[in-house]
Amino acid sequence: MTFQYTASVTGTYLIDMSASFYGTVLYVRAGGCAGAELACDSNGGNYVSESRVTVALTEGQSIVIVADGLSGSRGAFHLAVDLLPPCPDTDLGSALPLSISGTTAGAVDGLRSNLCGFGRGPERTFQYTAPVTGNYIIDTYGSSYDTTLYVYDGACAGTELACNNDARGVDAQVTVPLTTGQSIAIVVDSSWNGASGPFNLNIRLGPDCPETDLGSTAPVSVSGTTVGGPNALDERCYNSDIGYPPNEGAPERTFRFTAPVSGQYLIDTAGSYTVLYVRDGSCGGPTLACSTGQIVIDLVAGQSIVVVVDAPDAYPIDFNLHITPPAICPDTDLGTTLPVASSDSLSGAGNGAGASCGGSFQPERTFTYTAPVAGTYVIDTFGSVVNTVLSIRDGSCSGSELACSQYALGTGQSEVQLDLAAGQSIVIAVDGNYADAFNLNINLAPSCPETDLGSALPMSISGTVFGAADATSGSCGGTSAPERTYLYTAPVAGTYLIDTYGSSFSPVLYVRDASCAGGELGCNAAYYSASPSEVLVTLDAGQPIVIVVDSNAWSGGQFNLNISLAPTCPESDLGNSGRAAASGATGRGLNAMSGSCGGTYAPERSFIYTAPVADTYVIDTMGSEFAPVVYVRDAACDGAEIACDSSGLGMLVPLAAGQSVVIVVDGQYSSGDFVLHVTGRSSAVTHTWVGGDQAAPSDWGTADNWDPNGVPALADSAVIPAAVANQPQLNATAGISDLTVEAGATLDTQWSSLVALGNVDASGAVVGYGGVRMIGSNATVRGTVWYLTIDGIATAVGPLPASQSIQINGNLIVNGQQVTTQYLSTGGQTGALTMQNPADAVSVTVSAYFSGTNTTGLLTNGVLSVGGSFTSGNPLSFVASGNHRVVFNGASTQYVYFSYPVSSHFQDIELANSSGAINLNTQAVANGMLRVAGSIPQTLAGSPYYWRPFDVGGVDVDGAGLVVDHLQLRIYLGQIVAFDNVKFQNYPSNATPLVVSHPGAASPFTINNLAFLTPTSASYLSVTDTAPADGNVLTLNLVCSQPLDGSARTSTSGGAVVHWLPCAPATAAPTVTPIPSDTATATPTMPPADVIPTPTATAGLTPSATELESPTATPTPTVTPTPSATPTP
Incomplete structure (x- = not known):
């Protein structure tokens, strides 16, 4: 747009143009639109700054001001013309030192520095004349706001000599060399935030350079601060971490030092973040070295240098300076x-x-x-x-x-x-x-082998590779690393296991025949710190070998060397009882096998077991100190694998009567102590808690606390009665089949987890942070469990009234029950919540997070109440349909997030928040109804950073109403039961906030008190009749809207009709619009987001309020001239 302006007085005029969300260009031409260009500026798309120019005009001179957009951008803007005061406006004379106070409040924002700061605020200008030649330090120390200080040579139009922002906190300081009689213009401006307020301005003569003479004594240390120092020197130093730190705006301190002897000196500011540089002879001498904290420099006796301690940025620092003389060599x-x-x-x-x-x-x-x-x-x-x-x-x-x-x-x-x-x-x-x-x-270096171990069997020794020599290496490692060598003679023929179990690092272990130069019999390098290296060698009686414990270039330390006869497989027989158990450690076992689910990098132990009867056997390692990998092979160690488990939760293995299997306890990358249980389901026992053991009366893992005596295994059931004084506590992970906690009883899991293979009846309470983990595929659950994890399939058979967290990695079937929890989440490959019963009621008070499997057909009924945040993190992880409803009933702002808002969606959604908004951080879809009722107004807000739609199948909004904030609401193909008392606000100036698509009905839809509170250059609403040929015209009657008549900002298609009607008289009865029979039973289906039409915004600048009421009005930007201007479009 173009504007003509005529200067009323001679002077310098500031013209600036500010806008939001787009880049601007401002230029001025003499006389008319074809005149010579006097000035031009662009904010470059930087929305926090404005385009601005200054022009010198004489009284009566006319100019044309052009307000333009950058690269085709357009929008609203603000244009201002101001007459600048004389610059500088105050003469400070030549006093030295000088301190004054003032304020920038009420001053004009007319100047900008080209060297530092943004200067977006009013400034004061001062003229000062140097009484003597020297370095002048000018600062604003003690000011009450964030200042920027800059200096021009001579006058405000002169060359900019220096600029600083934040030399000490928010205060500024510059140092300028001046000669006697030289005048400068000093500007006290604002920093980037445009603030103003009281300030101090101080001028003093800087010190001599160097300031301090350290003499010729070394070593020398001195502490100081650059606060108050001059800013007369600068240097740039390379540092691989931070590049070249600029220090032009930082004060410095200078020191003279004279080398007492010739040699290499270390100069450092260890413990301080500085720019440190050395100049030869004087402050103006050549730079000998520069670094960001330490310098090594060769000096000759009597050579004088100037050491400069500077800062890497404008902020002053405290520092410690050290000068270390050359070392005496050798000492x-x-x-x-x-x-x-x-x-x-x-x-x-x-x-x-x-x-x-x-x-x-x-x-x-x-x-x-x-x-x-x-x-x-x-x-x-x-x-x-x-x-x-x-x-x-x-x-x-x-x-x-x-x-x-x-x-x-x-x-x-x-x-x-x-x-x-x-x-x-x-x-x-x-x-x-x-x-x-x-x-x-x-x-x-010792000879090889260093030590003769003799022939003891078994044997274990300890040693270290620290201080050893590097004379050899094996085929699997040990190059360029020290080793220890041992001679060993086999006492009997057999297969020997040589390992380094218990070492502090992962040694390289190899064995050579007869001598250090003999052939290699085996080599192994375990690259996991908890895994030993081990070698199996077959030896004859009396055969000598050399064992080498080597290291690698990146690790070494203490080691153990163990020699034993290798175990056979299977190592132990568990017999043929219906209940069998074993314990041991995998660390000294062989690493000869692995299962389909792991075990490649760790040693294992093997057991043979024979099933006494045909049954399903529960095999678990509950109570082990690490997480074993357990696998089962048919008949022998090399038999076919029947089952494998790396979860540590156990497995069910069907066996025939008399069938023998090998059970292998292995590890992933670790080893340790383990407990192994094998229990036939027909041999399972129900244990009742009795407590009372003198040593540990509440310990779940104490056998004497149970009747019959013995700790329940994963196949067993447990009953906790209320009448026992000492209620049980878990001190380690435990397993159970069915768990019954009777009313009045309590099980405290503390920090350990209780794994349940079967049903959980917590009519009393299961407390503690470890919680219960249900792994059964056909289990039931009821009662109070603080922390409940479902890895299998569990059906609620009673209320779950007071959970703190429910994690569903399998499936929880609500089954018409009431479930209440603070946190609910689904995850894993199969995690899902099933709500198919109309009586299903799930209440989540803090956070509902769905990132599990496809829930199509699983969320068809019931009510999910959410009092906090709602997140759908995976495709199809929340697919509601049928009569399912989500109610947002929190007491503060609630956040909704869909990672995949097309495949995952709500069915019906109800807003019932008592305080705060429901904030949609992403696009969202509700295929059913959006419902709002009650006496508390609801707010549905979009992301403040992105303009996104919320698609709903229908609306039933009444009562106190709804505020739609920075969000486009799109109503498609559903029912319009009611849509009263709805306000749209804070939408972009070229956006359409409401979109209605509907096949039409026999009667009009009446909407009361619909308000559009933000001007737009597009449409307030876009209405489409999606079935124009059916004879039912989609008609909307908008009664008592704001604005009263928005027909000029209404878009219709498909024959749809929108009437903007006046408010009814105060005595008139409210309009009641029945649900049209031809749409009341419609089942809405949302179209994909990529095919939903979005109305095209009307091109052009944002209109003024007058234009919204009168489409023929000419848009007129606000112009604030000083003196008056006459804008001419």
Whole structure:
């Protein structure tokens, strides 16, 4: 749009244009539309800033102002013209120092810095003239709001010399070099938020550079702060983590230092986040080094440097500066002693040249050592407090580097191995990450094998690879890592199991025949820390072998070496009783088998069991310390697999009378102690809780607390009577078939889970956070269970009145019962809630989350009441139909989220929130009715960030009414029972908030008190008769709407008719519109979201309020000129 403006007085004018949700362009032309362009600006699509220009005009001069959109954007805007005051408006003279106070409140927003800040707020301007030459520090310390400070040379139109925002908190500070008599314009502006308020302005002369002379003593440490320092220097330093930190807006501190001796100096601000740089000779000298915290620099004796401690951004910092002199090298002569076990500390040590693998910026100790004999030497720092870097140089501190180590074997210590000649001298440097104690060990590498274990059987020893030599490796690993070697002689012929069970890391284990150079008989490397390496070898009596326990480059430490005869498979016979049990540990077993559900990477134990009778047998490992993998093979260890379970919940295995099976207890990636139960269903026992054991009167796992004596197994049932004084508690995971907690009784699961294979009757209560996990496929449930998990199929046969959480991984059939819980969720491959009975009533007070299986046909009846959030996370995870209804009845804002809003949807939805809105964070669909009734108004809100639709099959909205906030409501093919007292608000300015599609009816639909509270350039409502040929015209009578007549903003198609009717007289009876008989029984079916038509918004700028009432009115933007302007469209 174009506007003509004539200047009433001579001066500089500010013209700005602001808009929401689109980019703007503002330009000014002299005289007329074809005149020369005087100025142009665009906000570049940045909605938080405006397009603005300044132009100098003489009295009577006319210009044309063009308000345009960026890249075709369009919308509402605000145009303002202001006469700027003189700049600078106050002369401060030449006083030094100077402090004044003022306020930007009521000032004009006319200037912007090109160097920093946004400056979106009013500013004050000041002229200042330097009385002497020097660095001037100007700040706003003590101001009451977030200021931006910038300085122009001479006047406001001069070159911008400096700018700062937030030098200390919200205060600003700049440093500018000025000569005697030089004038500057100082601007106190706002930061990005456009605030204004009282401010302080302070001007002082900065200090000399450098400020402090540290002399020539080293080491030296000094603490300080950059607060109040000058901002006269800057430097950019590369750092691989943060790139080049800018420090142009930050104050700094400067120090002179003179090197007392020649050498390598360490300069650091350890513990402070700084930009640190060194200049030669003076503050203006060349930069010798720059870093973000530490510098190593070579200096000659008497050389003076300036050390600058700066900040990486505009915020001032506190810092500690350290200068460490060159190290004396070597510190200590270790002589020719062998072995060496030395302890020392890096405290007070100097810093040398560092090493190829690290340590350049840290202190070190250096040692001379002379090899007494020729051989392979192992030098390490294991046992040190500090993380070390170990470097070896030939002959002297300046000799060539022979070896370097850091983080050996995954530790913070170091180890090197090198060959030395007799009499050869080396320099050992131990570097550290800080100044603390370290160990230095020197040993001659041992011969191979190191140790003779003899012929004991079985045998277990312990050792460590720390400090060992690296002389060999196996086919499966051990390269470039130290190892220990052992000679062992087989006492008898047989198959031997050699393993490292109980080690602190995963060793590489290999066996060689007869000697260290013999052929490899076996090699194994377990790459899981809890899994031992193991080798099976068949040996003759008297046969010698060399066993090597090796490490790898990333781990090492303590190990166990175990030698035994390998067990046979199966190892144990469980017999043929209807109830059998065994316990043991898998850790020392073989890793020779695995099941279809796991067991590849862990050792196992095997048992043979013979079924006494034809029955279904429950096999479980309840009470084990880890999660075993259990599999069953027919007849023998290599027989066909019958069943496999890795859940730890047990399995049902049908067996014939006399059938033998091998049961294998294995692990996934772990091993440990286990308990194995085998129970025939016909041998199951019902145990009644009696309590009273003196040692543990409430422990579920104590046999004496049950009658008959014994802890129930997964196949057994348990009864908890109320009359027993000591009610049971779980201290570990347990299993049960049927559970009965009688009225008045309590079972406390504490933090352990009770697995139920059968029915659960909690007429009393099951409390505790472990809860009950139902795994049966045909179970029933009733009563109070705080935490209930359903992995199988459970049917409610009574109320579930007070659950805290119900997790459904299988299926919960409500079966006409009342279910109340704080949290309800479905998940897994089969998780579903089944509501098919009209009496089904499920109440979720906090969160309902559906992410399980396809629920088509499962949610057909009953009422799901939700008092908190509702989420459907998977396709088809909530497919309601029939007469199913969801009622939102919370007491605060409730959030609804559909990840897949087409395949998952509501049927009927009722809004009954007592306080707050129902917020649809995504598109949503209700194939049935949207119902609102009662005396409390309801709010249905969309996401504040996205404009989305809510599709409903029909509406029955009455009572106190409904507010639809930033949401498009689309009514399709359903019933319109009532739609009264509905307000639409906060929709986009080019959107249509209400869409109605209907086949029409014999009588009109009357809608009372429909309000559209936000102007739109599209339509208030779009109405379509979807069956124009049936003779029933879709007619809507809108009575007493807001606006009273919105016909100009009404879109119709298919012959639909909309009447905007006046309000009825106060004495008139309310209109009652019957449900048309031809639509009352319609079963709505929602079309897919991608085929639902959306009305096209009318192009153009957002109209004014006048235009909404009168379609012929010309849109006129608000123009606020100072002085007056005459806009001409």
